Amino acid sequence: MRECANHFLAGEILPVIKLEAMEPYEMGLAIGKRFSAMIERRLEQDPLVRSQLVPFSRTSDGEQLVDDLSATNRNAFPRYWDELRGIADGSGASFLELLLLNLRKEIFPFLPTEVAKARDVNLEAVECSDILVCRPDLTVVAHNEDADVSVEGHAFLLHAVLPHGVSFFAYTYAGELPTCAFGFNSFGVAFTLNAVPLAPSETVRGGVGRNFVSRDLLEAKDFTDALKRIQNPTLSAGHCYNLLDINAKMIFNVETASKQRFTYLQISEAPYFHANMYLRLDVSQVSNDSSLHREKRAAEMPKNSLEEILAVLGDGSDELYPIYMAGPKLCTLVTVVFDASSRTMTLYHGNPAKSSTLQLEISLDSV
Known part of the structure; x- marks a missing residue:
């Protein structure tokens, strides 16, 4: 590693965590515990999850969409679903909020038009x-x-x-x-x-x-x-x-x-x-x-x-x-x-x- 990598490894810029021989839920649990404060800050500062996606998930249409997404992804990837549950449990965060964070781009297209416009949801992809x-x-x-x-x-x-x-x-x-x-x-x-x-x-x-x-x-x-x-x-x-x-x-x-x-x-x-x-x-x-x-x-x-x-x-x-x-x-x-x-x-x-x-x-x- 380059000498200047020490700043990264000291956690000053990018924290590094190594986890060994863990089942999915346990790995998620360890990640959640280690980064609980970071996860909460992320949710607090996210411009859409708590202000828009959570309220939408409480409507009849939103609840049905989240149920459908949950069933599909849980059945297709049960190990990764358990991993996400572990992150929520380890961090103390709401599982629903983390689920919405992970599936936000699958939810955005189905937001009511007036809600999306009011919240300035950008359906363009402008990242990377x-x-x-x-x-x-x-x-x-x-x-x-x-x-x-x-x-x-x-x-x-x-x-x-x-x-x-x-x-x-x-x-x-x-x-x-x-x-x-x-x-x-x-x-x-x-x-x-x-x-x-x-x-x-x-x-x-x-x-x-x-x-x-x-x-x-x-x-x-x-x-x-x-x-x-x-x-x-x-x-x-x-x-x-x-x-x-x-x-x-x-x-x-x-x-x-x-x-x-x-x-x-x-x-x-x-x-x-x-x-x-x-x-x-x-x-x-x-x-x-x-x-x-x-x-x-x-x-x-x-x-x-x-x-x-x-x-x-x-x-x-x-x-x-x-x-x-x-x-x-x-x-x-x-x-x-x-x-x-x-x-x-x-x-x-x-x-x-x-x-x-x-x-x-x-x-x-x-x-």
Whole structure:
């Protein structure tokens, strides 16, 4: 690890927790106890859960939707459901609030129009940018993890060693299943995620949630298995996955949507940029000015070396829609680079284009 990683490991910036040989509920319980204060702060500062989603869940329509989502995801992923119950019990948080937090994007499309407008719910996906390159001398997945500013300071790095033979690292948001951001496992599968703005009319009511799918992806044995897990036939909405097969040094970008729609692209030597709009899958989506601006700016910049890639991810020249976000609404929480050649995951806290930015380097063989 780099010397400056000590700031991360001391918990000054990103807390790290390692849990070994625990069943799902016990692992969730341990996470909840360790981060109970962080989870409560997250719920207090979240702009939608308590002000909007909880009241909606108490209406007849909202209650039925939550019941449908609960039945689907509990039946599809009983272990991860137990994990979430453990987080709630360990932290003392309301299980309903954590469930709504984890399924918020499967609920937003069904909010009454007047409520959504009054609360300024943004159905666009405006979070995260990725650059993918796969050639003999440079095989990397580089990712900006963007989020609402209320999320800042509410994340941790989880190193889990599970009893059934898989272990993983996952960047995890307080109160949520690992991970809706990025991670890698002991089978040599790494991934990052991009939200995509599937139109509300395309969303299937009561289907499988994206947080449950990405939790499942942390246990994928190889690319084929990862693709199978991603292609869940009962998805409520859609997502974009950037998959790295660490051992084979192959990268794939996968776009999914409800109703069993998906497409994947194997990345080659040409750098590939993905923000938060579908680029290949033919679906109805919400227009996203931020993504269009980021795509345009990225296309203007060279991306032929790691330094150039980091310069793109650190770019703020478009003041209205920058690639590297610094508020007031959205911010880049962390930048991560998965490098198959050096077999490392490197986290950058701060603008990755600046040499002074704190870094944490973790071996992909450390799981």
